[in-house]
Amino acid sequence: xxxxxxxxxxxxxxxxxxxxxxxxxxxxxxxxxxxxxxxxxxxxxxxxxxxxxxxxxxxxxxxxxxxxxxxxxxxxxxxxxxxxxxxxxxxxxxxxxxxxxxxxxxxxxxxxxxxxxxxxxxxxxxxxxxxxxxxxxxxxxxxxxxxxxxxxxxxxxxxxxxxxxxxxxxxxxxxxxxxxxxxxxxxxxxxxxxxxxxxxxxxxxxxxxxxxxxxxxxxxxxxxxxxxxxxxxxxxxxxxxxxxxxxxxxxxxxxxxxxxxxxxxxxxxxxxx
Amino acid sequence: xxxxxxxxxxxxxxxxxxxxxxxxxxxxxxxxxxxxxxxxxxxxxxxxxxxxxxxxxxxxxxxxxxxxxxxxxxxxxxxxxxxxxxxxxxxxxxxxxxxxxxxxxxxxxxxxxxxxxxxxxxxxxxxxxxxxxxxxxxxxxxxxxxxxxxxxxxxxxxxxxxxxxxxxxxxxxxxxxxxxxxxxxxxxxxxxxxxxxxxxxxxxxxxxxxxxxxxxxxxxxxxxxxxxxxxxxxxxxxxxxxxxxxxxxxxxxxxxxxxxxxxxxxxxxxxxxxxxxxxxxxxxxxxxxxxxxxxxxxxxxxxxxxxxxxxxxxxx
Numbered sequence: 001x002x003x004x005x006x007x008x009x010x011x012x013x014x015x016x017x018x019x020x021x022x023x024x025x026x027x028x029x030x031x032x033x034x035x036x037x038x039x040x041x042x043x044x045x046x047x048x049x050x051x052x053x054x055x056x057x058x059x060x061x062x063x064x065x066x067x068x069x070x071x072x073x074x075x076x077x078x079x080x081x082x083x084x085x086x087x088x089x090x091x092x093x094x095x096x097x098x099x100x101x102x103x104x105x106x107x108x109x110x111x112x113x114x115x116x117x118x119x120x121x122x123x124x125x126x127x128x129x130x131x132x133x134x135x136x137x138x139x140x141x142x143x144x145x146x147x148x149x150x151x152x153x154x155x156x157x158x159x160x161x162x163x164x165x166x167x168x169x170x171x172x173x174x175x176x177x178x179x180x181x182x183x184x185x186x187x188x189x190x191x192x193x194x195x196x197x198x199x200x201x202x203x204x205x206x207x208x209x210x211x212x213x214x215x216x217x218x219x220x221x222x223x224x225x226x227x228x229x230x231x232x233x234x235x236x237x238x239x240x241x242x243x244x245x246x247x248x249x250x251x252x253x254x255x256x257x258x259x260x261x262x263x264x265x266x267x268x269x270x271x272x273x
Numbered sequence: 274x275x276x277x278x279x280x281x282x283x284x285x286x287x288x289x290x291x292x293x294x295x296x297x298x299x300x301x302x303x304x305x306x307x308x309x310x311x312x313x314x315x316x317x318x319x320x321x322x323x324x325x326x327x328x329x330x331x332x333x334x335x336x337x338x339x340x341x342x343x344x345x346x347x348x349x350x351x352x353x354x355x356x357x358x359x360x361x362x363x364x365x366x367x368x369x370x371x372x373x374x375x376x377x378x379x380x381x382x383x384x385x386x387x388x389x390x391x392x393x394x395x396x397x398x399x400x401x402x403x404x405x406x407x408x409x410x411x412x413x414x415x416x417x418x419x420x421x422x423x424x425x426x427x428x429x430x431x432x433x434x435x436x437x438x439x440x441x442x443x444x445x446x447x448x449x450x451x452x453x454x455x456x457x458x459x460x461x462x463x464x465x466x467x468x469x470x471x472x473x474x475x476x477x478x479x480x481x482x483x484x485x486x487x488x489x490x491x492x493x494x495x496x497x498x499x500x501x502x503x504x505x506x507x508x509x510x511x512x513x514x515x516x517x518x519x520x521x522x523x524x525x526x527x528x529x530x531x532x533x534x535x536x537x538x539x540x541x542x543x544x545x546x547x548x549x550x551x552x553x554x555x556x557x558x559x560x561x562x563x564x565x566x567x568x569x570x571x572x573x574x575x576x577x578x579x580x581x582x583x584x585x586x587x588x589x
Contacts (some may be wrong), residue, residue, distance in 0.1 A: 026405025
């Protein structure tokens with residue numbers, strides 16, 4: 001039944017790896033500065049040397065896009081990592097203990113999930129403030145309940161498995177039971193979820209910056225480029241076309257990775273594509 | 274009888290959630306550093322005027338009492354007064370609610386009308402050209418940033434081609450035609466990624482059903498593929514599809530903030546965002562609660578609906 005589903009995962013991974021490399025190597029790879037202002041070059045159309053053209057202040061759009069990826073991917077990675085660090089133990093505990101502990105952990109998290117994600121993120125940035133670190137923190141708070149739910153569901157499903165019952169029957173202590181038998185079963189759903197959350201984080205960070213409640217102006221951010229470029233997009237469409245395509249490419253990469261991982265790591269689902 | 278109990282239990286669960294949401298939004302707004310009275314009046318305000326404002330808006334009371342006062346008001350439909358415009362916040366919400374509702378409902382309809390048939394088609398002819406095309410389209414669709422799509426639609430259809438207005442709003446009661454013209458692009462923007470998500474999930478729901486024995490039986494007794502799809506596959510795939518439509522509507526309430534801002538629609542999302550940018554916290558607090566409550570109602574209705582579609586779920 002392996003019908004060559006992995007090409008999607010491989011392609012997704014390739015896109016993600018390429019963009020990550022670009023983000024990490026950006027300062028060394030590109031000669032152009034993302035912040036150097038050159039009014040003589042303002043709104044210059046794309047050329048061979050500057051394939052994405054210049055923005056209203058004569059800054060290289062390509063250079064700003066590549067530097068924008070540093071912010072985009074950095075915020076996404078930081079928020080997902082923080083959410084996993086907080087959400088994994090919460091989900092493990094809720095799923096393993098059940099009963100009162102489960103309620104004490106999950107009911108407050110339900111309240112966080114009762115708001116649309118972007119609305120909660122906006123509300124949190126209005127409390128935390130704007131900027132790269134605080135936006136990552138706000139996204140992490142939005143994600144903790146999602147991670148905890150995924151882990152809890154995996155724990156509940158695994159606990160009923162015969163081999164876990166068996167391990168318990170032969171007297172395995174709770175910590176050993178959780179670490180050896182339950183955590184490994186959470187890895188698959190968690191990896192898939194993390195990839196989806198990366199995709200959403202890139203979208204939400206760009207949206208927040210676009211709306212003026214995300215990353216602050218001197219920092220090159222893909223969302224900010226779009227809101228800055230709106231004013232003259234009719235004369236210079238490249239100032240809004242390329243940053244948008246850049247966001248699309250990164251989000252697509254993570255979504256493909258998630259799709260591919262889901263099929264590849266879960267053979268029962270793979271048949272259904 | 275059992276369905277009544279099911280409805281009652283769902284409603285009973287909603288109350289503590291709403292209470293928790295009100296505590297959260299109220300708490301968030303109190304955590305923000307700075308005296309709200311000073312924020313409103315500016316840093317040059319005299320101590321007397323600050324004290325007067327604090328008294329008028331009960332900011333001098335203990336925080337728990339402020340919360341109870343606000344909650345009591347909200348339950349009676351009184352959201353308090355906007356510090357800045359001196360306008361009742363309840364009135365502001367009522368003025369903007371129809372815009373957000375119209376946008377969300379239209380976008381949900383468009384997304385369902387595009388996404389569900391595409392997903393059915395892809396699932397029914399799995400591995401075929403239509404399926405492959407819809408897979409690719411679905412992946413790209415869920416990955417498009419909606420605010421970028423909105424900008425691109427404005428750039429092409431409105432600025433370059435001049436076909437539709439790029440921003441603004443006319444109420445349906447004033448002019449149905451203009452109302453429609455102003456809503457075409459926002460609706461498309463909000464619906465596109467949700468149509469893609471719905472298509473993907475409908476396809477998965479269909480694939481879950483098509484290999485079940487009753488479908489093979491229907492095929493064996495000679496029913497046409499179309500009849501099998503409509504009479505046997507669709508009803509059984511309906512529960513996940515309804516759930517997913519519910520989730521997408523909820524998502525759209527969040528997306529509406531972005532879309533209302535791009536197209537300058539006077540909706541609830543934009544009101545809340547503007548209030549955030551102006552640090553107008555009483556409005557933020559109430560806006561958050563109302564949008565959150567709408568989100569919760571959508572989820573609740575979804576829950577109740579699949580209790581209706583699948584009587585087995587009522588007993589759980």
